[in-house]
Amino acid sequence: xxxSGVLETGLYGLKGIILGLVSAVTYAVIVMLNKxxxxxxxxxxxxxxxxxxxxxxxxxxxxxxNVAALEFTFAPVMLLLVAGIIHTGFAxxxxxxxxxxxxxxxxxxxxxxxxxxxxxxxVVLLREDMSAVSAIGCVLVIGAMLVSKRSSRRRKGSxxxxxxxxxxxPFHTEQFFFPVLT
Numbered sequence: 001x002x003x004s005g006v007l008e009t010g011l012y013g014l015k016g017i018i019l020g021l022v023s024a025v026t027y028a029v030i031v032m033l034n035k036x037x038x039x040x041x042x043x044x045x046x047x048x049x050x051x052x053x054x055x056x057x058x059x060x061x062x063x064x065x066n067v068a069a070l071e072f073t074f075a076p077v078m079l080l081l082v083a084g085i086i087h088t089g090f091a092x093x094x095x096x097x098x099x100x101x102x103x104x105x106x107x108x109x110x111x112x113x114x115x116x117x118x119x120x121x122x123v124v125l126l127r128e129d130m131s132a133v134s135a136i137g138c139v140l141v142i143g144a145m146l147v148s149k150r151s152s153r154r155r156k157g158s159x160x161x162x163x164x165x166x167x168x169x170p171f172h173t174e175q176f177f178f179p180v181l182t
Contacts, residue, residue: 031107034099042097046089049096105148112145 030049037045061067099107116138122128 027111028108031099031104034096035104038100042093042100045096046093050088050092109145109148112141116141 034045040048102110119130119134119138123130
């Protein structure tokens with residue numbers, strides 16, 4: 001809540017909190033489904049999940065947007081294709097391919113980094129201001145991630161698991177993004 005700025009939006013904050021909770025539940029379902037769908041390739045899982053998402057969102061878009069007013073010109077269509085294929089399709093293919101090889105808790109802990117990365121990139125690359133509330137939120141998210149990691153180690157004991165995607169072993173980026181190659 002502190003990272004997203006929900007508390008700074010007044011009455012609309014409650015709607016944001018509810019949508020955030022729905023998002024968290026949906027994300028948990030996606031992580032668990034990807035853990036069970038090991039027989040389906042990452043590319044097929046990506047196409048399936050993004051396709052279902054598109055079908056679910058289509059009625060909402062048709063009901064809330066003036067579709068007749070849309071103009072299709074070359075530059076916006078190309079930018080949309082790049083965003084859809086590279087920034088979404090390719091990125092999610094890497095993500096869904098990697099998530100099958102790591103424990104669900106590790107995937108959840110790594111997902112905590114997403115909002116922090118978005119905020120830091122917007123500050124560094126886009127020169128946006130970061131409020132004190134957002135900075136506190138980032139610190140709290142990092143703290144929660146560290147506490148989660150520490151409690152996970154205590155529950156499992158001092159012996160690391162036998163798999164290379166251990167939650168107690170040092171994290172290596174290539175193991176997360178390219179588990180087949182390592």
